[in-house]
Amino acid sequence: MYTESNEKKLDEIISHYPVKRSAILPALYIAQDEHGHVTDDDIRYLAKRLDMRVNEVEEVVTFYSMYSRKPIGKYKLQVCRTLSCMLQGAEQITEHISHKLGCEIGGTTPDGKFTLQEVECLGYCDLAPCLQVNFDYHEKISTESVDQLIDSLK
Amino acid sequence: MTKVLTSRFDLKGEACDIDVYLKTGGYQALAKSLKELKPEQVLDEVKKSALRGRGGAGFPTGMKWSFVPKESKRPKYVVCNADESEPGTGKDRDLMRYDPHQLIEGMVIAAYCLNAKDNYIYIRGEYWYIKEILEKAIAQAYERGYLGKNVLGSGFECNLYVHPGAGAYICGEETALLESLEGKRGHPRLKPPFPAVVGLYGGPTVVNNVETLAAVPWIIINGGEAYKALGTEKSGGTKMFTVSGHVARPGNYEVPMGYPLMKLINEDCGGIPGGRKLKAVIPGGSSVPIITAEESEKVNMDYESVGTVGSMLGSGGVIVMDETTDIFETTRNVTHFYKHESCGWCTPCREGTRWLYKVFERMHRYEGRPGDVELLDDLADKILGKSFCPLGDAAAMPVQSAIKKFREDFDRRIKHTLVQINKAAD
Structure with missing residues (x-):
């Protein structure tokens, strides 16, 4: 189902646990990595692979905020909205990005390049305000620095 | 050190x-x-x-x-x-x-x-x-x-x-x-x-x-x-504190247990920028009760001392807020967090955090109804100690402490009738 190297990775992950099901969270990252989001096929496949029922996989996917069941942009921009970042002006930065991209918070640009999200605490409180682009952190951001950042994302 | x-x-x-x-x-x-x-x-x-x-x-x-x-x-x-x-x-x-x-x-x-x-x-x-x-x-x-x-x-x-x-x-x-x-x-x-x-x-x-x-x-x-x-007699060793918010040098600091909070803020973190005054501190991550500037002067960073002002050392996340901060807005922000993170398992937390936020929202629009501050306090009380895990308490304590210590920031959000405004003016 997945690329050979990802299948191998999955085997390796499963071997870490006495119960196959424990591998579901790391496995879903592999699924998301391959397909951009978690598809119905991913859910059926992983259920089989990890000895789970389809609904058990589905209930895990929908519980955790880092998985998406719908297609999202190539770059997921996640601006932290929680207290320490708020005190450093995160809200204005989110609005700025939203305006720049012409994209609502929670939405994706029509070309499928960017998804903009407001997320809860990313653990960079002392480096606030912060933003994650997919898995990459950007600390002490400003409207100018996000402009540069977005322009650099192809 | x-x-x-x-x-x-x-x-x-x-x-x-x-x-x-x-x-x-x-x-x-x-x-x-x-x-x-x-x-x-x-x-x-x-x-x-x-x-x-x-x-x-x-x-x-x-x-x-x-x-x-x-x-x-x-x-x-x-x-x-x-x-x-x-x-x-x-x-x-x-x-x-x-x-x-x-x-x-x-x-x-x-x-x-x-x-x-x-x-x-x-x-x-x-x-x-x-x-x-x-x-x-x-x-x-x-x-x-x-x-x-x-x-x-x-x-x-x-x-x-x-x-x-x-x-x-x-x-x-x-x-x-x-x-x-x-x-x-x-x-x-x-x-x-x-x-x-x-x-x-x-x-x-x-x-x-x-x-x-x-x-x-x-x-x-x-x-x-x-x-x-x-450290101190009851709180051994050192502890790391993440200081964020309105300080000149936010960051992670390892200090001995019992280290004075104001020393951490003023000396290690370079104080509050722009010569502004301290308004409030959350000493141990957003879950713990907020403390006033006055209380901060008395507090040392160990479990017992922070307890004497009714708060907790928690995870060591020190959030510093200067005099320009609206404690209603910070509390609304934190309540949004707990509403979002409530896992949905037990009713007091799942329903309570949503209801709390609903009241916060209308107060945010300056459409708070008379009695809404009391309602927030009462809702928080109905969550506190009644949820399956401590997340409920973590949602309730910041609200109750903020109302108790910074009531004026909440009262401003209530839509007053003309009669009440006149009364207040008298």
């Missing part, structure tokens, strides 16, 4: 390499434990150190370890809680990215003490790059024989795996973390039985925060008494 946890931070991540770690005294505590100490002696040192859980609850670590039964039919586990998600806290992040081997060493010592073969670090999914740093460090530790089938030739087998979470604050609660590690939704479990007796896969399990485990190597080398002596 003695650095227990951050002695390698100046190396800016070079200590991720095992050779640098070894050169700076690394893995000596593990060698000492395996060669000179019996598991009971390791436990003894940890007990003597008065080390308390650094994740937020502050439970004595030695006592937690001693709850694990010696004999068990099921395998035992040590699980490191690296799901750092408490707003205001970023200390475990630096402990892992600047000195991953220190955590690994602490975990292997804990595993040796409790006789646990397979062990896990549960790290929040957002810290993906730190997961990779840890995995690299673990691979090095296997290569050099600090992990594996026969650790340092002692016959003790120890394996360590990194497990990513996926964006759920609730998984920082230890039983929810175990559920998540077992491949389920992160819903907290009923306690008792406590994880030390029935934990991961039904086996006795110790769940400890990153900072707690990272302190263990120093304790083994220097002795529990020496660690305790660094």
Whole structure:
């Protein structure tokens, strides 16, 4: 189902646990990595692979905020909205990005390049305000620095 | 000041390499434990150190370890809680990215003490790059024989795996973390039985925060008494504080327990920029009650002293707010967080946090109704102590303390009738 190297990775992950099901969270990252989001096929496949029922996989996917069941942009921009970042002006930065991209918070640009999200605490409180682009952190951001950042994302 | 946890931070991540770690005294505590100490002696040192859980609850670590039964039919586990998600806290992040081997060493010592073969670090999914740093460090530790089938030739087998979470604050609660590690939704479990007796896969399990485990190597080398002596009588050792908000130099600071809060803010962090005055401090992550500037003057950073002003040391996330801050808005922000992170398992928390936020929303639009402040307080009271896990309390306490101490910021949000405004003017 997945690329050979990802299948191998999955085997390796499963071997870490006495119960196959424990591998579901790391496995879903592999699924998301391959397909951009978690598809119905991913859910059926992983259920089989990890000895789970389809609904058990589905209930895990929908519980955790880092998985998406719908297609999202190539770059997921996640601006932290929680207290320490708020005190450093995160809200204005989110609005700025939203305006720049012409994209609502929670939405994706029509070309499928960017998804903009407001997320809860990313653990960079002392480096606030912060933003994650997919898995990459950007600390002490400003409207100018996000402009540069977005322009650099192809 | 003695650095227990951050002695390698100046190396800016070079200590991720095992050779640098070894050169700076690394893995000596593990060698000492395996060669000179019996598991009971390791436990003894940890007990003597008065080390308390650094994740937020502050439970004595030695006592937690001693709850694990010696004999068990099921395998035992040590699980490191690296799901750092408490707003205001970023200390475990630096402990892992600047000195991953220190955590690994602490975990292997804990595993040796409790006789646990397979062990896990549960790290929040957002810290993906730190997961990779840890995995690299673990691979090095296997290569050099600090992990594996026969650790340092002692016959003790120890394996360590990194497990990513996926964006759920609730998984920082230890039983929810175990559920998540077992491949389920992160819903907290009923306690008792406590994880030390029935934990991961039904086996006795110790769940400890990153900072707690990272302190263990120093304790083994220097002795529990020496660690305790660094802090106060009841709160031993040092503690890391993440200072954020309105200070000139936000960051992570390791200071001895009992360090004055204002010294931390004014000297270490360079005070509040622009000559503005302090208004309020959240001393231990967003879950704990807020304290006023006046109270901050009296507080030392240890469990007991912070308790005297009705707050808690929590995770050590110090959020500083200057006089321009509207405490209504900060409390609304925090309430949104708990509404979003409530796992939905129990009614008081699931419904209560949503209802709270609904009232906050209309007050935010200056459409608060007379009695709304009392309603918030009452709603918080209906959550406090009535939820399945401490997340409910964490949502309620900030609201109640903010109303009590900064009532004027809330009253401003009530839509007053003309009669009331005239009355107030009189």
